[in-house]
Amino acid sequence: MAEDFRIATGGRIDRERPLRFRFNGMQMQGFAGDTLASALLANGVHLVGRSFKYHRPRGIMTAGAEEPNALLQLERGGGCSDPNMRATVVELVDGLDARSQNHWPSLDLDVGAVNDLLSPLLPAGFYYKTFKWPAAFWKGVYEPRIRAAAGLGTAPTGPDPDRYLHRHAHCDVLVVGAGPAGLDAALAAGRAGRRVILVDERPEFGGGWLDRQDVPAELGGRLAELATLEEVTCLTRTTVTGYYDHGYVVALERVTDHLAGPDPDLPRQRLWRIRAGEVVLATGAIERPIVFVGNDRPGVMLASAARAYLNRYAVRPGTRAVVFTNNDTAYVAALDLAAKGVGIACIVDARANPESARVAAARAAGIRVVANAVVTGTEGRRRITQAAVARLNDEGGLAGHLGEPVACDLLLVSGGWNPNVSLFSQSRGRLRFDEHLQAFVPGEAVQATTSVGACAGDFSGFEGDPAPLRPLWAVPADRQSVRAKAFVDFQNDVTAKDLGLALTEGFRSIEHVKRYTTTGMGTDQGKTSNVNALAIVAEKLAKPVTEVGTTTFRPPYVPLTFGAIVGHSRGALFDVVRRTPMHEIAEARGAVFEDVGTWKRAWYFPKPGEDMHAAVARETAAVRRTAGLLDASTLGKIDVQGKDARTFLNRVYTNAWSKLAPGMCRYGLMLGDDGFVMDDGVTACLDDRHFHMTTTTGGAARVLAWLEDLLQTEWPDLEVYLTSVTEEWAAIAINGPRARDVLAPLVEGCDLAADAFPHMAWRPARIAGVAGRIFRISFTGELAFEVNVPADRGAEVLEALLEAGRPHDAGLYGTEAMHVLRAEKGFIIVGQETDGTVTPLDLGMDWIVARKKGDFIGKRGLEREDLRSADRRQLVGLLTAEPERVLEEGAQLTLTPNPAVPARMVGHVTSAYHSPNLGRSIALALVEGGHGRHGQTLHVPMPDGPSIAALVTKPLFIDPEGSRLHG
């Protein structure tokens, strides 16, 4: 196609650099400096998409970020594609491949347009009422159909191949918008030596000046001076998307989207996270559409947009235009268009008696001005062909049509101007309704925010004055047909009638009307619709706009890609991954890992041909038959020092620590002050003022933070110092009847004999030549030692232990086997047997609560009457009637089999495994009054079969006397 609508000279395009692009498969040409929208218009394309709900033909309405209609899908090849891109801000690059959205089979012939005929069935809130019943139809029938019929672009199918970066920046002054007002602000701050960041969403600075017939000469001088100011950073193609607390501003820089073959080292986009001392908003103003029947037809365009296409891009947006306005600014557009050969059929001015220099100039140029009149409707299938004009009476109603409709292929609209207060509002600044402008302007700022230029309601830099104007929101309809639609929100297909319907149905709060009708909830965030919607609601309620209020402006100001939000935090960099010092050894032995918090822990070690079940069975049996080795390095470890360390332990654990001698360890349970179990672990006394505390793997950071909190805020009088040493030590647990035999040959300086080294003792020793500590503690009920050596020596010590274990058939076992082994002994895991509502009494661990010692955290909590109640859920063991049947963790327990719903649930399964050592399934459960139910049979109802019967037992399945512990 040829650029039939390109003007031979002028504009800010580079005619030396023609670019080829495709639209719906058709080859077209534009120039460097074009946007996709200006290039389409140069090629005579106005129809660019179908609307969200009614599939109405839609064109290009604006020339900026506020565009509601011209959303296109940009194909980037290989399943990579950008949906919902605003053609008005997409810079043209060579080879760009754009597709229109939301139509089938084609843009010109769209079957979905039947929705427009069915529109009486699709009023505001239709999905809340029409499709309510039957409920099952919603998921299966209504929703998929509505989703297929309505909508915008399609999501890409492939992963995003691009790189996105985040950049943190600090400045004294952030200036948003580099139009004349923003440039002046940046220069003033820069001259004063302040550190300035100046951002503008467009490819070049100048703002509204660039839309003029003659760009003011001062622009060059200001840009040159900016370049000399060292502390001023200038960012083009950068849109501030969010203005948060305390001067925190997020901006998206499009680094390579405008380049055909970008340097692969460059990120596609860069998200700037800026902390600014103060923020100057110079974000300009957005022209308002007027709501009238057929105001969405391709060829209906904001007057300022037509002017921008004409002057900035040298594109005639049509050949014969009707201009519909209620203020002077559209006259400037009309005069510019007329000067470039666009016929102006007439200017329809709603004002009763418009008189100004602009109006006079239009008349002098021979343009017919029809005063006190409005456009009441348009015609044309894929593009406007005519506009009907009617006179207004004194009350603002229609006083009859003015002759035949006016033939045109372009209708320029200006309903006044809205200062762009989005960011000011995001910064929590209050808005004020300016009666003169009939628009919201910034009121009291909450942060160090200054608005300048048009966004502050100061239009002195404009050619043509947006006020005085005749307030005109919705043109009275000249027909009542259901198909006569006057759009308020173009992107979400919300009409003036929809707003009326919401009010009729009783909605009053503007926030409710917004949500019910979805006004302003599209990707354009209602930039062209919100104020019109408010004013129409106010008019219908016969209230002043100020009483209706405003809806909230929320970030992001424009859509931004998930890629930019995520930045580097994807794939391997999504989260921290912690590996133990022995990770590679486990890996080399074929370990399957599981995530425990941020740790990778060896879960089980399958041998060739083994599944998880077989591997766990083998590992579990080996530990009780001979011995096994477990990497226990992930356990939290806290070094506790200071003269009050012992007092501190007494206060944070339920049991007594006063008499724990150096060389000995003790198991401790930590409660919250509510009396519920929070964490557990073994703490060793190194000397009288020095202890080595361990915590659960997942609780390590939380416990340390909580202990620090207590020390700093509740007990600042205690002299105790806490240091996390989790990653300083590699820990290897050796469990099993031959644990001593495995360890002994490698140990120097320590007698492992039972009488010299009793259970719950620890000793310094050299293990495989490495100085470390040995703890005689057991999480399996077997004879067990835990070796701790400095982390960087862990791997060599484990290798030595594995070598020493070989004659005993003592290999590595994983966390799953560890779980089975501890469950056989009924040892709890905090977070599995407990859920924040479980007391030590519930667990049958009264023995660890030293009620006679002084106060400790949780002591008072446990005194509550209801925590002593006998029917609380208490820990029990479960043995299924069918020994092979392993229960599901989390399964509910009932008193009777296959109960009727709703059934009374008396407990739930917390742990369930197959125990190879018992040759049957075992489970732990929390059951109402469980301690008194031993010997009863409970039932586990299943969704897909009969209930499973299980016998309640003590939570202890193996070696009830505890004799194995001593080897």
Add this chain to the structure above:
Amino acid sequence: MLLIDCPHCGPRAEIEFRCGGEAHIARPVAPEGTTDAEWRDYLYLRRSPKGLHFERWNHIHGCQRWFNLARDTVSDEILAIYPMGSPPPDLGRA
């Protein structure tokens, strides 16, 4: 994201901190002497005012020190930062 002036490290972004909830909730000195209702109030009862709020913050990814902070919950303006153990400052407002 708030900018919080850590008394030990200087102004830092909110993500470096952890909020510890309402300040000046002292753990009773003699818990055993409290009624269930008093203990419940200590454990669970918190104010959620619109406006001035005194709260505890910890510079968890910095010096790990706790401090108190007075914040306007409407504007998020930080009105005062003061040490643990100090009474709330008189800011001349309710």
